[in-house]
Every structure is written in C-alpha cells, then in structure tokens.
Amino acid sequence: MAFYRGQQGSVKFDDAGSSAATITSTRSWSMTVEKESLDTTALGATYRANVGGLISGSGTCEVLYTASSADETNAFIEMVNTANDEGAALFELYMDTTGTKKISFDGVITSAEYSATVGEIEVITLNFVTNGAITLDI
C-alpha cells in the first residue's frame, strides 16, 4: 500500500491565473473544503433532514522567506497587498510532487503573516479562500 509523506507535496501558484509555477520554499499547506448544510426537515418530522448547500474552501500555506524575486514565490507572498483582486489567481495544491494528484481552484489570499524570530528561519504564513469551483483530483 502506498502512503505519502508531507515532503512529497507541493504548491503551485500563478497570480495571473494561467500557468501555475512551483513555490519553491513551501514548508506546508493545508486546506479545508466545506459544504453548507440546508435544513429540510418537514414540520412534525422525528428526524432532522439536511441537504448539501454551497461549497467553499479555505486554507493555509507556510513559505520560508528566501528573498527570491525570480519566480512566482514573490508574487505569492505579496499577493495579499494587491488592489482590485478579482480572485483569479490559480492555486494548485499537490499531494504528490511527481504525480498529478492535486486540488486546484481560483482564490484570494486573505492574509499574510510575516515573521522573524531569533534563531529560527523566517516564515511567512498565507491564508486563502477559494473563488468558484474547486477541482479535487486526488
């Protein structure tokens, strides 16, 4: 049985929303896909009934700061400061770097925490939400 370890994952991103490129210094990512539940319980029913509603996603990505401006990493960590963000940035979150197992969507980076602590590597934590369809190909 094949299992995977975290280092096999990766993140690709494109602020223009066309061709995603690898974020080279990614330490971790996580994403939650949520579906709202709509209560359809009939009056007088004994058991509650629900149906699925709107689906959305949100998540976090940790990037080690490298001062690189040569790839998409710089756009990724500065995207939160972009005016008139239409949510067209392309995200691809891979479970396996060498494969095609990924979660892809357009999204918005909603926050970025830039941090520096003595004796530790500088880390930038980015939070995002999805915009529109989420494709699960995992």
Place this chain on the structure above:
Amino acid sequence: MAAVDLNTVRSTIEGRLATELALSPAIPVIFHNQPYTPTPSNSWVQCLVSFGNNNYLTMGGTSGSSNSVIGVVVINVFTAKGVGPGANLTIGKRVRDLYNRILVSGVHFDPPTGPEVVANPSPEGFFQTQVRLTFETFEDL
C-alpha cells in the same frame, strides 16, 4: 543547487580558527583525527567538528528542495596548569568571538557556550576549558 559538501563546511569552520590562532600570539590548533603530542605548559587548542541533525526545510523531492544541516563545534582550550585561568580565558575569548552569531560562507553560528572549565582535563597536566557551539547550514537540492 547541490547536496551540501561537508568538507566545505568543515574547512570553513576549521579554517577560521586556524587563521585566527596563527596570529600573534600563535597557538597550535589540531583537528579531528590528527596526531599531536602537546608540550607541557604550552597552550594549545583542539577543534572537533561534528555533523548532527538533518531536517526537512521545504517540500519537494531530490531537486528543488532544501534541508537543514546542523552540527556542533567543540573547542578545547589547554593552558598551563597551576597558574590560574587568565591565559585560558584570553584564548577562550578569541575563540568565542570568532564564531559568536557569525554568518560566513552560508554557515550560521549560534551563540557559543563556555568557556566552561573541564574538571578532569584530557590529556592530564593542563588546565582545560571547553567552548561549544552549534551551527546550521542549508542544503539546496
């Protein structure tokens, strides 16, 4: 991008010490796996570089990824016995200042510990203190 060359890291650390201790007043310095017969009452320094933990830094496989390579430097300072610690601590300060929070050739040195007095000097017949420090370098694959 390549796997870290351990000998490059080692020579960075050792070379820095050798250069400093070649200055006046010069003090003999020896490294791992080198024969040395100390002269009684003469100061000398032993520098031992060891590599320890290696950790994942970033996602990725054998290319486009980074690791952390951590090691420790142990520096033993030997001076004449029975004449107090002054001469020893003078050398200890030279050693400590050489690495304290320094970033050189991609090697990050943490604040040193010591010089700590070693209760049972090895070899005997000297007053011995020890300076220890950890270092970290990054391996880009």
